[in-house]
Amino acid sequence: MSVRHLRNFIGGRFHDGIRTFAKHNPADGALIAQVHEASRDQVDAAVAAARAALPGWAALPVGERTAYLYALADGIERRFDEFLQAEIADTGKPVGWASQIDIPRGAANFRSFAEIARTLDMESFMTDTPDGRQALNYAYRKPLGVVGVISPWNLPLLLFTWKVAPALAFGNTVVAKPSEVTPTTATLLAEVAEEIGLPPGVFNVVHGFGPNSAGEFITTHPDIDGITFTGETATGSTIMKAVAPGVKPVSFELGGKNAALVFDDADFDAAVAGVARSVFANCGQVCLCTERVYVHRPIFDKFVSALKIEAEKLVLGWPMDPATTMGPLVSHEHRSKVQSYLKLAVEEGATVVTGGGVPTFGDARDEGAYIQPTIWTGLPETARCIKEEVFGPVCHIAPFDTEEDAIRMANDTRYGLAAAVWTTNLTRGHRVAQAMNVGLAWVNCWFLRDLRTPFGGSGLSGIGREGGRHSLHFYTEPTNVCVKL
Ligand SMILES: NC(=O)c1ccc[n+]([C@@H]2O[C@H](COP(=O)([O-])OP(=O)(O)OC[C@H]3O[C@@H](n4cnc5c(N)ncnc54)[C@H](O)[C@@H]3O)[C@@H](O)[C@H]2O)c1
Numbered sequence: 001m002s003v004r005h006l007r008n009f010i011g012g013r014f015h016d017g018i019r020t021f022a023k024h025n026p027a028d029g030a031l032i033a034q035v036h037e038a039s040r041d042q043v044d045a046a047v048a049a050a051r052a053a054l055p056g057w058a059a060l061p062v063g064e065r066t067a068y069l070y071a072l073a074d075g076i077e078r079r080f081d082e083f084l085q086a087e088i089a090d091t092g093k094p095v096g097w098a099s100q101i102d103i104p105r106g107a108a109n110f111r112s113f114a115e116i117a118r119t120l121d122m123e124s125f126m127t128d129t130p131d132g133r134q135a136l137n138y139a140y141r142k143p144l145g146v147v148g149v150i151s152p153w154n155l156p157l158l159l160f161t162w163k164v165a166p167a168l169a170f171g172n173t174v175v176a177k178p179s180e181v182t183p184t185t186a187t188l189l190a191e192v193a194e195e196i197g198l199p200p201g202v203f204n205v206v207h208g209f210g211p212n213s214a215g216e217f218i219t220t221h222p223d224i225d226g227i228t229f230t231g232e233t234a235t236g237s238t239i240m241k242a243v244a245p246g247v248k249p250v251s252f253e254l255g256g257k258n259a260a261l262v263f264d265d266a267d268f269d270a271a272v273a274g275v276a277r278s279v280f281a282n283c284g285q286v287c288l289c290t291e292r293v294y295v296h297r298p299i300f301d302k303f304v305s306a307l308k309i310e311a312e313k314l315v316l317g318w319p320m321d322p323a324t325t326m327g328p329l330v331s332h333e334h335r336s337k338v339q340s341y342l343k344l345a346v347e348e349g350a351t352v353v354t355g356g357g358v359p360t361f362g363d364a365r366d367e368g369a370y371i372q373p374t375i376w377t378g379l380p381e382t383a384r385c386i387k388e389e390v391f392g393p394v395c396h397i398a399p400f401d402t403e404e405d406a407i408r409m410a411n412d413t414r415y416g417l418a419a420a421v422w423t424t425n426l427t428r429g430h431r432v433a434q435a436m437n438v439g440l441a442w443v444n445c446w447f448l449r450d451l452r453t454p455f456g457g458s459g460l461s462g463i464g465r466e467g468g469r470h471s472l473h474f475y476t477e478p479t480n481v482c483v484k485l
């Protein structure tokens with residue numbers, strides 16, 4: 001594959017950066033792109049372009065504004081294969097997953113938020129007044145303004161568009177920075193924006209890193225009105241400090257240490273298949289992935305054996321091979337982090353049921369960032385491997401005796417993102433799901449998404465919710481108008 005140059009998209013035009021950095025394919029280490037890092041001046045220029053474009057974009061009739069979003073969705077689909085190849089080369093994720101999840105959701109995010117923006121109602125109240133008359137209150141919503149979007153590497157296009165789409169739909173303009181680890185599909189989206197004639201400055205893409213680079217330049221910029229960020233909890237904390245002087249609103253989707261609870265009344269095969277998916281999908285690199293599995297004691301041994309079989313069935317192949325069910329981790333740096341947990345788990349006393357190391361292939365994949373799917377048992381609930389997010393294809397399985405124990409153990413975390421409950425007892429399913437201290441509780445499924453629902457987490461997993469009208473709340477500011485009648 002030829003080496004692409006990924007440039008910054010500012011004010012509707014592509015610009016070289018101050019320097020370039022290399023982007024490698026995590027499957028075989030091949031150089032795939034030179035990325036143009038934006039300077040502080042270029043981030044300033046992007047913010048200025050977004051500010052200049054804001055009044056015109058915000059004033060467009062909603063039908064005209066959303067027509068651009070539908071065109072962006074169509075544009076992604078027109079270049080589907082190019083987006084797909086780029087996402088796979090950047091991340092190493094299997095073609096089966098990327099073609100069903102990442103790229104379709106890129107288009108769906110634009111369509112869904114266009115639909116939501118077109119069909120919004122408005123909050124209003126009739127209020128009795130002391131003189132026996134009435135007043136009409138209504139919450140008139142205006143765009144937040146120039147929104148800074150900072151996104152991670154695990155679902156690059158999906159998570160980038162999950163924020164860009166609502167921001168644009170509700171009349172904001174955007175300065176967005178994709179992860180330096182996965183910069184390509186954001187650049188392709190900028191090309192689509194250019195192709196469809198999106199007004200210059202409405203959507204700007206700058207490349208770079210966090211500290212002392214585009215990430216920090218965005219979050220500390222005085223003329224940005226709010227920041228929406230998905231990534232690590234520690235980065236969220238840094239960004240909060242950066243925006244504090246300007247008291248800017250933030251929306252944070254951060255890490256997780258998500259539990260799956262498997263009851264003895266579950267459909268056993270469905271639970272095994274579902275947990276295998278929630279642990280190993282995308283090589284464990286979805287914020288929603290399960291890393292702690294709690295299983296009812298009567299079926300514990302049987303479940304551990306069955307999940308081991310599922311893990312060992314995974315095909316660690318080339319990402320573009322349709323038979324591949326697990327690709328490499330996103331980078332060697334990330335693999336080093338995951339490996340440090342594989343080592344730590346053993347030091348902490350884990351029994352390694354399967355995996356625990358790096359596979360060898362005897363071909364160019366040995367230069368890649370592959371890791372074995374890994375299952376542990378036997379760790380105390382206080383172990384670091386039970387408390388800290390690994391973000392790899394790993395889980396610990398522990399037994400529980402009662403529903404109360406399961407709920408207590410699942411909730412014993414400072415994160416609060418997602419949980420999955422496996423049971424055929426519907427009452428129990430609702431009860432346990434409602435008892436989970438998380439933003440997202442699934443029953444007999446996982447990562448089943450309706451884009452109108454609130455998405456996000458509590459505790460260390462984030463601040464606020466996005467999705468449907470929850471996105472409206474972040475991306476707009478209401479002016480309550482009270483009219484005495
Ligand atoms: N809750 C969710 O919805 C969700 C979704 C996906 C990923 N995640 C989390 O994201 C993490 C993995 O992603 P990652 O490693 O790319 O996260 P990360 O925090 O390292 O990086 C995310 C983005 O922040 C930028 N950044 C880093 N430091 C910055 C700084 N000081 N100022 C401004 N920007 C900065 C990076 O360049 C990147 O674009 C995991 O913890 C995962 O759980 C959460």
Ligand SMILES: O=C/C=C/C=C(\O)C(=O)O
Pocket residue numbers: 154155159162285286287288449455
């Ligand atoms: O890695 C985190 C996954 C996030 C998923 C979404 O934001 C979504 O499905 O909208």
